[in-house]
Amino acid sequence: MSEIQTDVLIVGASLAGAAAAKRTVDAGFRTITIEKKELPRHKICSGILSPRGYRFLRENFGDPPDAAFHEPKWVTGVNFLFPNGLQLPMPFIPGPTPHIYRKFADHHVIKESRTEVHEHVEFRDIETSARDVVVRARRVGSGEAIVYRAKYVIAADGPRSEVVAKLYPAFRDSIYWFVVGQKYYNADLDLDPQWFHFTINSTLGYYTWSHLENGCHIVGYTDEHGEPWPKGHAKAVEYFEQHHGLRIREEVFKEGCLENFGMSLTNNFVFGERRVLVTGQAAGFLNMMAEGMSCALHSGAIAGESIVESFTRNGDANALYDDLIQSERKRTVDQWNPLKILFDNPHEADLKAAIAKFPMTDRIYMVREMLAYVRQFRGYHWVAPILSASAKRLFLGRY
Numbered sequence: 001m002s003e004i005q006t007d008v009l010i011v012g013a014s015l016a017g018a019a020a021a022k023r024t025v026d027a028g029f030r031t032i033t034i035e036k037k038e039l040p041r042h043k044i045c046s047g048i049l050s051p052r053g054y055r056f057l058r059e060n061f062g063d064p065p066d067a068a069f070h071e072p073k074w075v076t077g078v079n080f081l082f083p084n085g086l087q088l089p090m091p092f093i094p095g096p097t098p099h100i101y102r103k104f105a106d107h108h109v110i111k112e113s114r115t116e117v118h119e120h121v122e123f124r125d126i127e128t129s130a131r132d133v134v135v136r137a138r139r140v141g142s143g144e145a146i147v148y149r150a151k152y153v154i155a156a157d158g159p160r161s162e163v164v165a166k167l168y169p170a171f172r173d174s175i176y177w178f179v180v181g182q183k184y185y186n187a188d189l190d191l192d193p194q195w196f197h198f199t200i201n202s203t204l205g206y207y208t209w210s211h212l213e214n215g216c217h218i219v220g221y222t223d224e225h226g227e228p229w230p231k232g233h234a235k236a237v238e239y240f241e242q243h244h245g246l247r248i249r250e251e252v253f254k255e256g257c258l259e260n261f262g263m264s265l266t267n268n269f270v271f272g273e274r275r276v277l278v279t280g281q282a283a284g285f286l287n288m289m290a291e292g293m294s295c296a297l298h299s300g301a302i303a304g305e306s307i308v309e310s311f312t313r314n315g316d317a318n319a320l321y322d323d324l325i326q327s328e329r330k331r332t333v334d335q336w337n338p339l340k341i342l343f344d345n346p347h348e349a350d351l352k353a354a355i356a357k358f359p360m361t362d363r364i365y366m367v368r369e370m371l372a373y374v375r376q377f378r379g380y381h382w383v384a385p386i387l388s389a390s391a392k393r394l395f396l397g398r399y
């Protein structure tokens with residue numbers, strides 16, 4: 001069986017992979033991206049690209065084509081919904097941000113990165129050595145075995161990363177898993193269609209939201225793996241019916257997946273070792289409210305940059321990455337840091353200014369509900385986001 005040799009092999013043709021490839025291809029290194037699906041591929045996502053993510057996307061890949069947007073094309077901000085129906089709208093600081101269609105936005109960035117894409121190729125196994133990395137893959141459909149030998153590998157294969165599972169066999173059992181699902185309805189809803197609505201309600205699971213996409217109202221619900229998702233989702237629908245006038249005519253579509261939501265909340269990341277760099281959501285990057293596109297793009301670019309630096313200066317790419325990635329780790333973790341929320345503004349919307357517009361009784365109610373909401377996350381402790389990476393490694397273990 002012949003081996004395909006390359007400087008960099010990226011697993012996963014998504015945002016993190018494209019951002020990494022952009023750096024290594026631009027620097028002149030042969031870069032191959034393997035992707036198990038056929039491109040353009042579907043990706044479950046609400047598609048609200050934060051202003052920072054949109055800036056990155058345009059600067060690095062140019063303006064996305066019209067096909068890369070959903071309707072409505074722009075989202076004004078995030079609207080928190082409380083158990084009693086109270087709404088706390090927070091506009092994005094630089095103004096409305098795009099509502100992207102992942103299938104075509106991801107395809108656009110992959111094409112613009114100019115990486116060689118081997119689609120229908122699924123990562124299976126990995127062997128590392130001091131000089132290079134061997135990846136065993138198989139062609140989806142025919143089952144043909146394919147072997148790659150790369151100087152570096154970037155794992156950009158998302159929440160259920162097989163690369164991480166192979167590198168750290170115990171890792172999957174060390175984190176909490178969440179079932180995320182959404183139903184699309186032909187319906188009416190008395191909420192502003194230009195906003196992303198997110199419940200702060202500890203009785204409604206971890207991430208419960210609604211927004212309009214191409215004429216359908218979506219109700220999404222998230223619970224820990226093992227909990228009865230349909231029951232929880234029905235409760236979420238009931239909340240929207242009772243408090244926000246949801247009137248369903250028919251269910252149009254539903255989808256769901258298993259996610260590693262919570263790694264950034266517990267400051268629990270995995271960045272790789274031995275010439276393998278883990279990035280994007282595979283590494284644990286996810287901002288508050290499951291906003292993972294901006295940190296996937298930025299962390300992917302840092303992984304690519306670390307490899308370029310190590311090639312040009314003959315350095316250790318993992319050591320460089322561990323160092324450079326701390327800015328992105330801190331940015332994500334700060335979103336959950338109560339001190340940062342109180343005395344700084346770690347989000348791309350001004351939570352404190354939005355709350356200040358309400359009478360004192362509402363403010364107290366909202367803060368109390370927010371605390372109850374955050375406290376439901378098992379494994380979350382308010383100290384976790386405050387600890388630096390090195391203190392965390394020292395006191396809490398390897399990850």
Ligand SMILES: Cc1cc2nc3c(=O)[nH]c(=O)nc-3n(C[C@H](O)[C@H](O)[C@H](O)COP(=O)(O)OP(=O)(O)OC[C@H]3O[C@@H](n4cnc5c(N)ncnc54)[C@H](O)[C@@H]3O)c2cc1C
Binds near residue numbers: 037046
């Ligand atoms: C319901 C839902 C709503 C969301 N809404 C938003 C939102 O509004 N805004 C936001 O910013 N984020 C949102 N997110 C999060 C966001 O989708 C992710 O954080 C982001 O896509 C992560 O990007 P990534 O590049 O790290 O990985 P992914 O986008 O997960 O891509 C991984 C790629 O790797 C491929 N792959 C996986 N395994 C293999 C393998 N073994 N071999 C080869 N290829 C493989 C996959 O097919 C995929 O193409 C949402 C997530 C969910 C589940």
